[in-house]
Structure formats: C-alpha cells, structure tokens
Amino acid sequence: MSLPPVPAATPSPFWWRQSTGDGVHLAFTSVEAGNLARHVGPQHDVESHRLRLQEAMGVPAGSLRFLDQVHSAQVLDADDVAPTVAPPPDGGATTVPTGDAWVCSDGSVPLAIMVADCLPVLLVGQRDRDDPRTAAVTAAAHAGRPGLLAGVLENTVTAMRDRGAVAITAWIGPGACGSCYEIPDEMLAEYATVRPALASTTSWGTSAMDLRAEAEQVLAQAGVTLAPLAGCTLEDASLFSHRRAPGQGRFAGLIWMDPLAPPHR
Template sequence: MGAPTIPVLEVDLGPGIRAFFTTRHGGLSEGPWASLNLGLGVGDTEATVRANRRLVDAVAGAPVNFATQVHGRDIAVASASLASAPAPEVDALVTSEVGVPLGVYVADCVPVLLADPRAGVVAVAHAGRPGVEMGVVGAAVEAMLACGGRARDLRAVVGPAVCGDCYEVPADLAARVGERVPSALSQTSWGTPALDLPRAVTTQLALAGVAHVERIHRCTRTDPAFFSHRRSSADALPAGRFAGVVLRA
C-alpha cells in the first residue's frame, strides 16, 4: 500500500496467528488524541480516526473489524462479508475466517486477544470494570469453543491496561466487584481501595480453561506510550484509544 508503517507491539499466539497492539504513536490525530487515536466518539475528527484505522489495516493486511463497545458481555461473529456492515454493539468478536482481523480499542480497560492456532479460531474481548464483573472473557472463550476451539489449545494475551497500583475506586465499588471477582481486589500505591483488572482478567481466563495466558505488564496510566482515560481525565482532557488486533494470517 505504500503507507507509512506504524510502530506495533507484536505478540505470539501461535503458528498462523498474527497479533499486535498499537501504541499512541504513528498516527495523524493532533492535540490530546495525538497521534494514533483509533476511537470514534471520543471528540476526535471522524475522518482522522478513519485514516488512522486505515494505517492499522495496512499493518494487518485487511480492514480490521471493530465492534461498537458497550461494556457488556455479548459477542458477534465477524466475517469478511460483514466488514462493511454497521459495527455490532458488543464487547467481543470471534471468527474462524482467514484474513479477517479483529480489533479491540481501549484506554485503561483490558484488551484481550485470543487464538486457537490448531482449530483456527481467533477472538478479541474488551474487559473494563463492568466486563470483568459480567465475565466477558468467559463469554468470549465459550464462543471460541462453539466455533471449534479446544480449551487446551487456547492461548490468550492480556494487553496493556491500568494496573492495580493505579486504578483507585470507591470502597463500596471495590467491595462489590471483589465479592464477585476476588482476584480484582487491590490497593493503590498510596493505600486506597483499588481494582486490578488485568490480574482479574488473567484469572478469569485461567478459570475458563485457557491453557496459555500471557500478560503484558505495562500500565497505561503510567506508560506514555499508550492512551489512558485516567491520566487524561486528571488533566481534564479527552483520551484517544489504542488497539489490540488478532487475525488468522
């Protein structure tokens, strides 16, 4: 395509699978969205976001399917023939088609990329605090098994997200989430109630039977390579979104 290549963080989910995370670098957006903002509806110009998404498409080799994420636990099956349809309002996508990239966009929420390289099934999930409470990653795993995946062959990577040292929440919210998902309970580095969403998601994937779970230990709030809703909010600014992408190559 001749487009400039954007920097991405490649991850290994097995033979025949490509998976990577974007950073905030290499795109066309300006101001608080500089520069590779992939989120629509966060105040950035839609045409610029579409152009940024095309840069990611170029890396993936085909248009990336993004859902309209709504903090639920519903799943949609993606296919090449549906690529031009309106984005479904779900928080997980699954496909067994070759060359159909799936994307998940985040800025502190947990992006999860999944693959069964043997069965040839891939999925993405968006797990924020509501998604952790509702068990969206478990729903994504179920959808993969329904598409022919097998738990012992499943691999997942838990991407950059706000960490348990940084994600302060009110005590009553921490207690409520902790009752359902004990591994989510944490404490900030300054000693107040917090949630550790990436750890909770890692635990939920293991409980769902995923054989190999890798976690990228990079905190979006403190790592300037990524967009962070919390960091931007502290400065009264909107935040862009970076993405995780997985496909059968």
C-alpha cells in the same frame, strides 16, 4: 501451542506485536498510531489512522473490523458481520455492530478492540492439539469492569470452543493496573466479597481494583493458557488512558492472519 519469546515493544504504530507459530499476528497499538475511535478524541484523522494501521498490518484497506463497544458481555461472530466502512461524505451514520467481543472461526477476519484503561484481550484457539497447521479460531475481547463482571471473557471462550477450539491461549494487553486503578472504598467492599481477585491497593495507599488479576483468574479457571504480557495505561504515556488524559483517544488490540497465507483446512 509453541510460542516464541515475548519481544520488546516494536516501532510505531505498534506498542507490542507478535506472531504465533501458526500464522496468527497479534498487536496493541501505541499513541503513535493515532486515535482510532470515532466516538471520542480528535476525529479529523481517524479514518487515515485506520488506513495507515491496516497498511502496517499488511491487510487490505477496509478489512479491519471495529465494534460499537458498550461494556457488555455480548460476543459476535465476525464471519457474519460486514467490514466497518468509513462514514459517508454527507456525514450520515454508519452501521457498526454492537458488542464487546468478536470470534472468527478460521482467523481470516482481522479483528480490533479499542480501549483506554480497560483490558484488551486477544485469544487464539487450536482446533487440533497435534496439528498446529489447522485453522486457528481467533478472538478479541474488551474487558472493562462491567463486561468483565458480566462474563465477557467466559462467553468468548465458550464461543471459541463452540467453533472447535480445543486449546486456547490468551494475551491480556495493557490496562489500568491494580496499583493505579483507584476506586471508592464502598465499591471495593461491594466487589471484593464476590470477586476477591479484584481487591487491590494503589501505590499511594487507597482502595483499588485489579482487572488483570480478575481476568487472569477467569481465564485460568476456564482452562485457557496465559501468555506473559503486562503494561499499565496510566503509567505509560505511549498508550491512551482515559483516567490519565480523558478525551484523547483509544488504542487497539488487534488479531489477524496474513492474507497471503490462508490457514490450512
């Protein structure tokens, strides 16, 4: 896949946004998009925030899919899941699929993953290395510590290949970096023996965990191309961070295609 240069952050509601050469759009929202989660942070404007975001993305209202994320390694098929509708006016519960990654076989379903220190990972897979016009396989994964260690990224790549992806590129979005993600010494000792890429030290000299380094290693070993992107939620106030400011909200990683330009088949 031929990729354009990574641009600087774009205006609200996006912290970063980019389009690939095959018609796929990728983005990470900023705090200017507002809290997008129904389970944490201020709730009164979540639905309006989601509608405004979909308008900025250029997708139909109600088409963006969200998950009930539980730090698992479960990957869902977005083609089989109905859109996430707004809560009913009587305050009843809505049905939201549970899992921590999505895969769409032709990129036609707009996908969202919410985070606030964990890593949001967006992936695009070509079906034909010699013809970039063929429909892209798209995916979005929530890679927090439990899910990352349980294999959510490996499972996502496998699911993409099962749907025909032969060349996959991944964008690892902003999360708590290895210089900020402080953990107890005993936790570092437990994980570093089997996952040495996780081992890190904070900028103030204590034990830390580097989720990005581990995610990069997992994806590289799976034969995935890594697109250059960084960002630390604890250092950047334009992103939500559970560790820096608990309870304020969640930002999202997004992947979608322009509904006016459907993929070639």
